[in-house]
Structures are given as structure tokens and as C-alpha cells.
Amino acid sequence: MSSVELRKVDKHYAGYHALKAIDLEIEKGEFVVMVGPSGCGKSTLLKTIAGLETINSGQVMINGRDVTEEEPGDRGIAMVFQSYALYPHMTVAENMGFGLRMANRPKAEIDAAVKRAAQILRLEEQLDKRPKQLSGGQRQRVAIGRAITRSPEVFLFDEPLSNLDAALRTQMRVELSSLHGQLGSTMIYVTHDQVEAMTMADRIVVLNKGRIEQVGSPLELYANPANIFVAGFLGAPRMNFIEAKVVSADASGVSVAAAGLPAITLGDIDASGVSAGDAVTVGIRPEALHLVERTESGTPAFSGQVRLVEQLGHETVLYVDASPLQATNSDSGTGNFTLQLNKVSAIGVGAKLQVGFETGDAYLFGPDGRTLTPRKPVAST
């Protein structure tokens, strides 16, 4: 039995279609991350599961029970908010026991639940303090503790780490993952940060404009994005896209060309979807681009000049101007290509170099944005 099931969930605001017939099944104990750009509907979707937002049509099931008409408090969920939403006039212990107190549970039970949660989150020393005496990370842990004490069937997290600074965010990410392992509860986590999505999720749900673009394991989505949106959203630095034209499409493969890039042939593609002259997009991840000595015939390559170098220690990111060849949707936003080298590189700004890639690493997206290239193997974990 699935832990959370959404059936054709539809949500309209005045003149705005926020959620479009969302279907989703989440297994018991799964850690599901919903990710997407701002305004994609991910927070709205989380709130419909919580019951804080009503839906116009469809059904929300939790543990096989239809909870569409139920109040949030009756659904067996607990939510952690981006702003923590702690009650400032209560101590940490009172905050964490609030839900149980509202349900008129015996004091001994509340105390035990608060103590257990405080132990898990290492908050024993802070129980008598007020939220304003705590640091950001501690406050977020109290908010999580408040969720734990109610022992919910489903935890809902609404961008819980986005108010923390970078170092704390990494630490909390690890803590949340281990908390999930410890509790084994179903967790649904909303973020716009694709690093959080990649590192924490059992499955990622990519949302865009109120629709689910793709659902799958992080590495599956990374290796086999269903469309250009998912390909561009997951991965940092982002994938390089080249707008190209189909030269020929037949049983041997699809041949594409762009200004500044000689025709390349991508094999194993079902050519029925495209025909010569179609506008398509070639995608290539920054780590799949590499430096070549000289242009060899057969492997695609282009020449360019380095505009910017980012040294990260273990890797180097190069932004390369390859005009007339333009990368669209790139991180730099200037039409430069992004290259990621897994080492320190002595290449400086202004250096001229040759960039190549394997045709097997390239993705081809059709005129409608769908991925045309065949499945790539997912790196085994």
C-alpha cells in the first residue's frame, strides 16, 4: 500500500492553474524530493497533501485513506516550514509538545515524546530556552522536533534549509538523511535546490508549471532526463544546449548541424519523430566536454576562447566562448559553453582551445523538447 497517493489533483487560483491533474504514488518509508523553479507548484502540492490548501478536483490518499476532505490535524502528517514557524512565546519543550497538548494527551506521554525527539536532535540542553535564544540551525531542529513528537505517518518539509547558511545547510542535509534512516517514515521534501534533491532523495519529482515533468531516482533522472526541462534543471553546472537543425534522419541515425559545429550523427535514434529541417536541441553536460589536441574527423569538436575560469580545487570550471557556436540556457547566460574538468587546470583567461565530446554523451531533444536519444546506462551505486 502506498503511503501517499495523489489522484488527478487539480488546483486553480483566480485565473491561474497551479496544479494540473497531478498523479503521484509515494511508497511507505520513501524520501521523495519535489523540485522545480519558483512558481512551479511544488509548495502548493505539498500544502494540498498537508491539507492547508484545498483542491478543486482529485483525491489525496494517505495510507489508503481518502483524506481529501480532512483537516490537516487529522491526516497523520507533520509539516516543517521554511521559516520554522516556532511559537515565540513558548519554550522549546512547549513548542515540541504543542501538537500533543492540543490533542489533550496525558502529560507523561507528552514529556516522553519531547524527550525522545530532543535526544534524536541533540536538543536536550535547549529545552527550556525560547526560540529567539537559539541559532538558526537549532531553530530548524526544534521545528523538526515538533514534527517528530507527533509521530506522523508522513513528514512534509517545505524548503526547510533555505534560510540557513551554506555550511549549516550541508550539515542539516546529512542530519535529515540520517534522521530518515533512523525513523524510516515517509518524507516529502520540497526544494528548489537541485543539490538537496540529488543528495537526499530516493526519488525526485521534477515539477514545472503545475505539471510533473518526470519522476525517478536521482541518478536515473540525471542520466536519462525525459525532456529538455529536466535535463537543464538537474546538474550543476547546467547542461550546455546547442540549437541545431536536422540535416538528415533515417535508419542509420539523425544527423544534426549548427553554425560553428560540423554535422554530427547520433545513432540509435528513432528517426520517425523528426525530419530534415526540424529545429532540435543538442545537450551536452559540462563534464562530458573535454579538451582535445586538434580536431579529429569523426568526433565532434569546436574551438573557442576561455572567458572565465572558476577554480574549485578538485575541479575547474571553464566558460568558453565558441562563437559563432552558441550555447543556450547556459549558466553564464552569455552563450558561453561550460566545461568541467576534474582537476586543477593551468588554463587561463584568454587561452584558445579545442573542445570535443563523444557523440554517445550527447542528448538530442526534439522540437517539442522530449528526449530522443536512447537510454543511457545509469552509474551503479
Add this chain to the structure above:
Amino acid sequence: MYPRPIPENAKVQRALYLGGVTLVVILWLLPLLAVMLTSIRSNEELMAGNYWGWPQKFSLIENYKAVFEQTAMLRFFLNSLLITIPSVIGVLILSTLTGFVLSRYPFRGSNLIFALFVGGNFLPAQIMMIPVRDLMVRLGLYDTIYALVIFHIAFQTGFATLFMRNFIAALPGELFQAARAEGASPFQTLRHVVVPLVRPALAALAILVFTFVWNDYFWAIVLTQSDAVKPVTAGLNNLRGEWTSAWNIVSAATIFVALPPVVMFFMMQKHFVAGLTMGAVKG
């Protein structure tokens, strides 16, 4: 921008400014000073025309004793408390309820209701003098304490609702969502989350309403007649009739009457805690 600070080195302007401020403050406090001074003077001295000079004889104790022994001020004072305290409590309860609903539970027509509450404040209440008096007569409440309590609660709740609604609306929305997600009913949310957080607003409102109701004279004389129900404001007027020449006693009674709002202010002051919602949400 106004008010612009006067530069340190503009000595003349500074002196003029200081002189002006002092003058205004003295003018402002003069009536109060006169009442205070008169309240400790003997009647003979007043008859002799010593209004502003240093009192030759201090009759502080005698005058204030006279207020309690020779006048019905204690009765009026009690009436005022019986009118004011229930009015304040009633207004606070009703406006917290209306403010909570109007700020957090929008329903069809809620904006219209809110507009009525706000708009009602713009009407001068005095135009209702005759209807309100008639209503109270027909209800059999005329010349009772209830008439004033009901009237003040009804007429103060409009402004108080505006005040509370805006204050509650300014609380972080996620607090309410969190409470709801944790299974708190609207009433539990009101009691355990809203009321503790709007304490400063309630204290401020309590002072405002208390002062207004306590100082009300107009409705006191419109809705009451007998000494048994008259509040202090109307009672003071009685005093003037009976003791036309005893201004020292009237002044002493006036000071006595003016004390409760001051006491109220100091009682409520500790609830004005700045940054009460700090720590609820980031930023």
C-alpha cells in the same frame, strides 16, 4: 525633512527653540497645575483670591477627606469602575474574536463587514443620542449601569476590531498554518497562539478604551439620571452644583477621578514588550 535638527552651533536658534518649547509645555500643564494647587488650598484662601500664590496653609488631607466624607464621590467612583471594567473586558474579548476571524478566515462578505466596522468609526456617535436613549428606555435599561456598559461595548468594538484585525493580520502566516497542521482548532489557535502574541496590542487597547469610557461625560448624562448609577464624570458636575464655592474640594475630587487611567497605564506598561514575535520566523 521635518523636523530638521537645529545645528549645535546655532546658539540663538537653539535658545529660541528651547524657550518656545518650555512656554508650550507650561501652557499645556497650567490647567493641571492649577487644579493640583487648588486641591491643597483652604477655602478661605480661595475666597481671599490667592489662586496662584504659594499656599499659606496646606489643606491636602482635609480636602481629600472632605471628598470622601461630604460627597458621593466614592459611590460615583464605584459606578465608574462597574461601568468601565466590564466595558473594557467586553471590548477586548469581542474585538479579539472579530479581529481573528476577519484577518485569518476570509468568507463571503467578510470585507464588507470589516468595512462596516471601519466606516462606523467615521460617524459621530452623538448623532445617535436620541435613538440610543429611546432604545435603552424601551429595553428598560435607561438609568442603569447596563445601559452604559452595552453602549460602550457596542461603540468601541468598531475601532477595536480594526485595531486587532490589523495586529493579528501582521503575525506571520506560517504560525497559523503550523498550528493548523498540528491539529489545533481555530479556538485553540486563538487561545494558545494569537492571544499570547497580541498581548501588547491588548494592553494598548485596554488603556485606550479604559480612558475613553472612564472619561466619557456625554453618554453618562444621556443614559443616566440618578446618583446611584452616575459615573464620576457626571458626578463631578453634581459636585459643582452642590459646592459652588468649594473649589478646593472639587479640585481634590478631580485629581482623585483622574488617577485610575494613570494607574491603568502603569499596570499595562509591562505588557508592552518590544519584539514579542522575534524568533518565530527568520528575518
